[in-house]
Amino acid sequence: MNPNFKKIVNYIGSPKIFVYLVIWLMVLVVAGTLAQRDYGLYVAQQKYFSSWFLNGKEIPNWFSYPNYIFPSGRLIMTIMIINLSCYFLRPNIFKKSKIGITIVHSGVVLLLLGGALTAIFSSEGSMVVEEGKQSNFIENFYLKEFAIVNSSNKQFDEFTIFDQPLLKRNSILKDNNLPFKIRLLEYFDNVEAVPRLYVADATFKGMAKNFTLNQKKNEKEFEKNIPGMFYEVIDLNDNVLGVYIAYMGQPVTQTINIDDMEYSLILRRNRTYLPFYIHLNDFRKVMHPGTNIAKSYSSDISLLENNVSRDILIKMNEPLRYKGYTFYQASFIEGKLNDTSVLAVVKNYGRLFPYISSIIMCFGLLVHMILKISLRFKRIKSDS
Numbered sequence: 522m523n524p525n526f527k528k529i530v531n532y533i534g535s536p537k538i539f540v541y542l543v544i545w546l547m548v549l550v551v552a553g554t555l556a557q558r559d560y561g562l563y564v565a566q567q568k569y570f571s572s573w574f575l576n577g578k579e580i581p582n583w584f585s586y587p588n589y590i591f592p593s594g595r596l597i598m599t600i601m602i603i604n605l606s607c608y609f610l611r612p613n614i615f616k617k618s619k620i621g622i623t624i625v626h627s628g629v630v631l632l633l634l635g636g637a638l639t640a641i642f643s644s645e646g647s648m649v650v651e652e653g654k655q656s657n658f659i660e661n662f663y664l665k666e667f668a669i670v671n672s673s674n675k676q677f678d679e680f681t682i683f684d685q686p687l688l689k690r691n692s693i694l695k696d697n698n699l700p701f702k703i704r705l706l707e708y709f710d711n712v713e714a715v716p717r718l719y720v721a722d723a724t725f726k727g728m729a730k731n732f733t734l735n736q737k738k739n740e741k742e743f744e745k746n747i748p749g750m751f752y753e754v755i756d757l758n759d760n761v762l763g764v765y766i767a768y769m770g771q772p773v774t775q776t777i778n779i780d781d782m783e784y785s786l787i788l789r790r791n792r793t794y795l796p797f798y799i800h801l802n803d804f805r806k807v808m809h810p811g812t813n814i815a816k817s818y819s820s821d822i823s824l825l826e827n828n829v830s831r832d833i834l835i836k837m838n839e840p841l842r843y844k845g846y847t848f849y850q851a852s853f854i855e856g857k858l859n860d861t862s863v864l865a866v867v868k869n870y871g872r873l874f875p876y877i878s879s880i881i882m883c884f885g886l887l888v889h890m891i892l893k894i895s896l897r898f899k900r901i902k903s904d905s
Contacts, residue, residue: 534607542601549594552580561741563663570594571640595640602633618896621889628881635874643869646790647851648799652859655800655825659846659866662744664791665769669699673782685791688750700780701762704753711737712749712768726754726763727775734766748788795846797826804853804860818853820862835864845870 553569560568569575573596577589592600605626608614614623646659664685671679683694688708695702712734721730734749749768753761754777765775767788775786799822806818819836824843835841841848851865 530607530610534604534611538604539601542597542604545592546594546597549575549597553594556580557741561739561743563743564739568593598633598637602630602637605630605633618892621885621887621892624885624888625882626885628878628885631874631881632878635871635878637871638874639869639871643867643871644793645865645867646793648848648864648866649854649861650799650801650820650822650864651856651861652801652804655798657798658792658794660790660792662790665748666789666791667694667703667750667767668785668787668789669696669703670785670787671698671782672785688748699784700757700782701777702755702757703786704755706751706753706764707734708748708750709734709736710743710748711739711746713737713747714749714766714768714771724761724764726777727765728771728773729764729766732766734768750788796844797824799823799848799864800825800830801862802832804862806853806860815853818850820850820864847872 549569553565556565556569570593572593575591575593577591608623608626613619644659644661646661648656648659650656665688666685667683667688669681669683671681679698681696681698683703687694688705690705690708692705692708693702694705714728714732715735717731717733729751734751740746747769749766751764751766753764755761756779762777762779765786767775767786769788769790771788777784777786801820801822803821804818805821807816808814809816817837819834822833822835822841824831824833824841833841835848835850837850840850845868847867847869849865849867850862852863854861854863
């Protein structure tokens with residue numbers, strides 16, 4: 522091994538760096554847990570663990586360092602993976618005396634990689650299905666999207682979707698399939714629609730003529746926030762056609778007509794469409810005797826794919842796992858005629874990594890202990 526390369530590997534893979542990283546992670550866990558009081562679980566998780574850096578300005582006043590930027594959870598975990606991976610670049614790691622430690626290192630790296638897959642690619646949301654109906658999409662708990670639906674064709678609707686990262690102040694939303702573009706004037710995480718106290722001028726169209734949006738403080742349970750925005754519709758000649766408002770759950774869908782085509786503009790939860798449908802045949806609930814509190818509930822569903830139907834029962838502790846998705850029986854909505862089942866849906870790419878890595882680490886520790894004990898017995902035997 523090149524001496525300079527060996528020196529770099531030893532420096533980056535130093536056990537001292539790993540110890541310092543663990544200490545800083547402990548600090549982040551304490552600070553992030555305390556921050557939940559001010560931000561709520563989801564926002565605290567995003568700021569302290571799912572980001573690369575933590576801005577001191579975003580730390581609550583009781584623990585604030587506004588002029589500093591700190592490494593956050595994602596950066597620390599990345600450095601930790603690099604630090605541990607350097608072990609495999611060292612010579613003689615597969616010698617009999619080191620094989621146990623090598624196996625343990627493999628398990629730890631695998632565990633961290635599984636955590637990275639979960640953090641980056643996994644998603645969670647819900648599927649709401651009424652009895653006798655079916656659905657093939659999941660709504661994200663936290664992310665939103667702005668959907669523009671061209672409903673002019675009677676045979677099908679054409680969707681143009683702009684995802685959450687594009688929904689911010691002064692963003693321009695445009696697509697080659699649209700004869701107009703959208704300029705976001707304001708975007709808020711939580712709003713309420715209130716009647717206007719004055720007559721709006723002619724530039725305000727649709728619901729914006731009679732209502733405006735007031736920004737509200739974010740809820741600690743982030744999924745309860747009602748996002749909203751002010752936006753302009755601009756034609757291809759840069760003429761402003763009107764100013765509109767949109768917020769999630771808007772009772773009257775905003776529609777516009779351009780070039781003899783009708784478009785609906787909807788701010789909604791981010792949707793993930795599945796390659797199969799779930800049809801709710803029957804929702805069942807068992808109540809505690811003498812109360813209106815549900816003791817248990819379940820969904821009798823048909824999974825429809827490629828014109829093939831399969832009947833499945835989803836219970837509170839017996840989820841459905843199919844094509845990487847896990848469907849849990851989360852709650853329900855009572856209706857006058859039909860009940861509605863609410864399924865929590867999780868897609869976790871790293872679900873098996875903790876189990877596999879734990880087995881590998883336990884096996885490595887066992888091998889290391891057996892080798893050390895056998896070495897100790899040999900020494901005792903030779904001394905005697």
